[in-house]
Amino acid sequence: xxxxxxxxxxxxxxxxxxxxxETVVDATVGFGGHSLQLASAIGPMGTLIAFDEDPAALAIAxxxxxxxSCELIFLNAxxxxxxxxxxxxxIAKVDIALFDxxxxxxxxxxxxxxxxFKRDESLKMTLSASxxxxxxxxxxxxxxDETALADIIYAYGEEKFARRIAREIIETRRARPLASTFDLxxxxxxxxxxxxxxxxxxxATKTFQALxxxxxxxxEAIKEGLAGAWQVLVPGxxxxxxxxxxxxxxxxxxxxxxxRASGVGQAITKRAIKPTRAEVLANPRSRSAQLRVWxxx
Numbered sequence: 525x526x527x528x529x530x531x532x533x534x535x536x537x538x539x540x541x542x543x544x545x546e547t548v549v550d551a552t553v554g555f556g557g558h559s560l561q562l563a564s565a566i567g568p569m570g571t572l573i574a575f576d577e578d579p580a581a582l583a584i585a586x587x588x589x590x591x592x593s594c595e596l597i598f599l600n601a602x603x604x605x606x607x608x609x610x611x612x613x614x615i616a617k618v619d620i621a622l623f624d625x626x627x628x629x630x631x632x633x634x635x636x637x638x639x640x641f642k643r644d645e646s647l648k649m650t651l652s653a654s655x656x657x658x659x660x661x662x663x664x665x666x667x668x669d670e671t672a673l674a675d676i677i678y679a680y681g682e683e684k685f686a687r688r689i690a691r692e693i694i695e696t697r698r699a700r701p702l703a704s705t706f707d708l709x710x711x712x713x714x715x716x717x718x719x720x721x722x723x724x725x726x727x728a729t730k731t732f733q734a735l736x737x738x739x740x741x742x743x744e745a746i747k748e749g750l751a752g753a754w755q756v757l758v759p760g761x762x763x764x765x766x767x768x769x770x771x772x773x774x775x776x777x778x779x780x781x782x783x784r785a786s787g788v789g790q791a792i793t794k795r796a797i798k799p800t801r802a803e804v805l806a807n808p809r810s811r812s813a814q815l816r817v818w819x820x821x
Contacts, residue, residue, distance in 0.1 A: 530557025531810040532766060535797050536622065537561050539817040540762045545569035546619035549610070551603035551749060552576060554631075556585035558622060563592035570594040573615065577602045578631060578651040604745040607752030619761050621753035625746065626768040626813065627651075639736060641728040644706040649732075649739045661735045665708065666701045670694045680743075680771065681734030688715040689731055708732075737771070746775050754789070757820045762792065764817040776816050783818055792817040 530536075536558055542548055542565035550559045553574035563572050572594050576582040579600050586598055601609050603623065610618070631651065632639045638648035638661060647662035664676070670690045678686035692715035693702065702708055712728045713721055721727050737743060753763055767773040773796070783789030796814035804811050 529807045529810075530554075531624070531626065531803070531807065531813045532797065532799055532815045533558060533561060535815050536764060536766070537565065539792050539797070539815065540620050540622065540764050542566050542570075542620055547571045547573070547615065547617070549573045549606065549618050549621040549753065550575065551606060551621060551623045551753065552625065553585045553598075554578075554581050554624065554628065556588040558624060559585065559589055560592070562620070562622070563589060563594045563596070566594050568593040571597065571615075573597045573599065573610065573613070573618070575599050575601055575603050575606065575609070580634065581631060581651075602745055603749035604752070606749050607756055610756055616756065617758045617761075618753075618756050619758055620763070621757060621761075622764045622766075623746070623749060623753070624766045625772045626766065626809070629809065638705055639732070641705055641709050641726060641732055644704050647702060647705060647708060649736045651740070659739060661708075661739050662702060664735065664738060665693055666697055676738045677731050677734045679734070680737040681730035681732075682770065683730040683734065685716045685720065686731075691715065733769070743771060743775060746772060747779075750775075750779050754783075754820070759820050761820045762817055763820070764815060767814050767816075768812050773814055776814075780816060780818055787821065789818045789820055792819050 542562050544567040546566045547570065548562050548566055550562065550572065553559050553576045559572060559574055566572065574585055576585065582598055582600050589596055597613060599609050635643065636645060637650065638646050647660060647665065649661035650658065673693055674686045674690035677683045677689055683689065689712050692711045696702060696711045709728045712731055716727050757763060765776045767776050780791060793816050796816050799810040799813055
């Protein structure tokens with residue numbers, strides 16, 4: 525699980541403009557693609573704090589960044605804990621924070637997580653190695669009523685057949701609880717029309733996204749993470765967000781609008797920056813990426 529191309533890399537570096545000696549937070553270090561360039565820019569006098577909830581990704585980032593000259597701090601935590609974890613490390617202020625909200629295919633396909641509809645495994649749907657008492661996708665699928673399930677699938681997956689899928693899930697679990705990803709895929713395929721099953725995009729894609737977001741409380745985590753990062757940002761500091769779907773983009777746009785309205789921040793990117801045609805051809809997963817950067821006043 526080590527192949528990953530960072531999206532909008534040049535645009536991130538240009539707009540965040542890291543310089544020697546700065547303190548930088550990569551809130552979603554992943555495999556370290558953006559952090560490699562950020563670390564190089566801040567040099568031996570700088571500090572890079574790398575967050576990731578995925579311990580396997582964090583281990584890869586540590587290996588890739590081993591030769592960086594700056595001070596390195598790696599934190600296995602969700603970015604919603606950003607402010608608290610920085611305070612625990614004795615870090616009161618930072619110059620730059622970057623949130624790359626995309627999951628790469630290697631993370632989605634990692635066995636045992638239940639994030640992929642391509643493999644039959646437990647319906648866990650989390651990046652955390654120790655989910656503890658957290659709800660799993662199986663808990664939601666086997667306990668929520670039809671309306672609540674449909675609302676999650678529609679709101680977080682923007683799935684047009686959410687009602688039909690929820691109804692089929694309820695019918696399926698009357699015989700036995702849904703226990704595996706293939707149980708869920710089967711219910712989805714029975715619920716949607718034939719033409720929908722024959723599209724290039726797998727019919728389970730949006731439902732799996734919705735359940736992953738619900739299990740991880742991802743949208744609230746983004747809001748909390750951005751708020752925490754803004755609080756620790758120095759005046760003149762820069763905060764960047766790379767979003768990949770409309771729900772994330774909406775949160776970023778609202779966040780930026782509130783900064784401008786309250787007079788505490790200004791947009792460095794006047795509109796969302798999207799990848800060039802050349803980048804999309806080289807890295808198709810970058811197609812939906814959007815970069816927004818703000819500066820603290």
